[in-house]
Every structure is written in C-alpha cells, then in structure tokens.
Amino acid sequence: MSVHKKAIKKITTHQLQEMKNRGEKISMLTAYDFSMAKLVDASGVDVILVGDSASNVMAGHETTLPITLDQMIYHASAVVRAVERALVIVDIPFGSYQGNSSEALRSSIRIMKESGGHAVKMEGGAEIQESVKRILSAGIPVMGHLGLTPQSIYKFGTYTVRAKEEEEAEKLIEDAKILEECGCFSIVLEKIPAQLAKRVAEEVNIPIIGIGAGPYVDGQVLVLHDLLGITTEFKPRFLRQYARLDTIITEAIGKYVGDVKNVDFPNEDEMY
Ligand code: KIV
Numbered sequence: 001m002s003v004h005k006k007a008i009k010k011i012t013t014h015q016l017q018e019m020k021n022r023g024e025k026i027s028m029l030t031a032y033d034f035s036m037a038k039l040v041d042a043s044g045v046d047v048i049l050v051g052d053s054a055s056n057v058m059a060g061h062e063t064t065l066p067i068t069l070d071q072m073i074y075h076a077s078a079v080v081r082a083v084e085r086a087l088v089i090v091d092i093p094f095g096s097y098q099g100n101s102s103e104a105l106r107s108s109i110r111i112m113k114e115s116g117g118h119a120v121k122m123e124g125g126a127e128i129q130e131s132v133k134r135i136l137s138a139g140i141p142v143m144g145h146l147g148l149t150p151q152s153i154y155k156f157g158t159y160t161v162r163a164k165e166e167e168e169a170e171k172l173i174e175d176a177k178i179l180e181e182c183g184c185f186s187i188v189l190e191k192i193p194a195q196l197a198k199r200v201a202e203e204v205n206i207p208i209i210g211i212g213a214g215p216y217v218d219g220q221v222l223v224l225h226d227l228l229g230i231t232t233e234f235k236p237r238f239l240r241q242y243a244r245l246d247t248i249i250t251e252a253i254g255k256y257v258g259d260v261k262n263v264d265f266p267n268e269d270e271m272y
Helices: 013-022 034-042 069-082 101-115 126-137 150-156 166-182 194-203 245-261
Strands: 026-030 047-050 087-091 119-121 142-147 186-190 208-211 219-222
Touching (some): 047 069, 194 208
Parallel strands (some): 026 219
C-alpha cells in the first residue's frame, strides 16, 4: 500500500542559511496554539517560534519566568500538530537550562521528543556555550538570543534598549561570534541599536533575526498577538500593528451577547 503525502516543502535550518546567503529576508512569528499556528503557517511564515512569551500572552504573567517546561511542551505540541511548512523553534524556559549543560540537554530532549518541535532557543552568550555544544551533540539545532533577554529582567531591571554603550556592544558582538562558533544555526537580537545589529549580521555568517533591531538583519520576528492588535497594552516603538483584532473580537462578541439577550439567536435556521 502506498502512502500519499502532500508535497509541501518544509523549511529547514539549512534553507534559512541559504536565504541569508542569497539575501532573502526570513519571516518569523510566535504561535502558541493549534488554531493560530494553522493560520500563521498557511500565511507563509518561514519560522514559528513557540516563545516563552506564552507566559505573558497566554497565561497573563508579568514576565516570562513562571512558564514551566511542561507548559512549553504543551504549547509546542499543539503548534507542531498544526504546522505543515514552517520550521518550529521552541524556547527552553527559565530554570530549565541555566543549571548546567546536562540539564540543558535533558530539557531539549524532552522538548524534541514530547512536542515534535524542530529546534530549541536559549538566551545568553558565552555562559551557554557548553550547553549549546552538548545539545548540538545530540543532533538538536539551537538558536541563540542576545540583547534584551527577558529571562534576565530582574538582573537588568528594565526593558529598555540594550548595548547602547561601547563596552556592552563589543560584548554582544563577541557573544554572537561565540554562539556561531559553538554551532548555533541562528541568533535572535532583541531591542538593540540598528547599526549594532547590522554589524553583527555582517560579522557572523549565520542568520540574524531581529526584534526591535532595525532592518539591516537577515529576518524579523514579532509576537503574533502584538502584530494582530490582540494585546494592546504593549506598544513599543519597534512594533507595527497589522490589525486591530481587539476591536473586531469585542464587537463580534458584543453582538452575540446582544442577540442572546434579545432572543435573536438562535433563529429558525439555527435550530433542529
Ligand atoms: O518569547 C518570545 O516571544 C521571544 C521573541 C520575542 C523573540 O523570544
């Protein structure tokens, strides 16, 4: 018996590198559940990040710190079930890799095995190099994350632009080179000056994906709910809102409530 599979070309880390090499920009967005991931994937996004921003967006926490490995796996497995084309990268949450490289490897293996994700992402530079190498030795692709690293918010105290000073900028470039040498397939740069991000994208060969890092990088990432205007309290300068779904959703639900109260719903066609 032959097995018929739809001929959909899946995005791989190798293809992301090819995109950088030929100057094609990479599009990346977050998703945390099946229904949204299906729409994001169908829209042609190259990479879906199951970000630990799920802690804010899905669970309503103030920071990304509380989300657990089990919760990340739950979100990621729902996303993976929906996706046919995009590369799915899963954040390793706070407290699941900082201890040592064995812990980092164990958490990554759980993510890959239990969610079916295609790669993991970790925050940090030189301090995570041993973990990156160890995870890679198990055949798991790793994305780095530098600049504003939300898991360290209590160390920095603010969400302001990072690496504006020379010393921090040089350290960031150094960290990016270390992550490349360790074998990371890509790096996210969050909220840093555009000219610094440009330097990083020029000085390292792997794809650099920016969020609040200007246009001179190899691709862009945003949080889905921010782009769609579902979360409206958060509106940093780097965010472009492509829709105001908050209004569309509340108006639609408001109409439903009105119809129920007025016994307008259900009508004759909507009953058995
Ligand atoms: O968790 C997340 O959504 C992220 C992006 C902001 C890059 O790490």
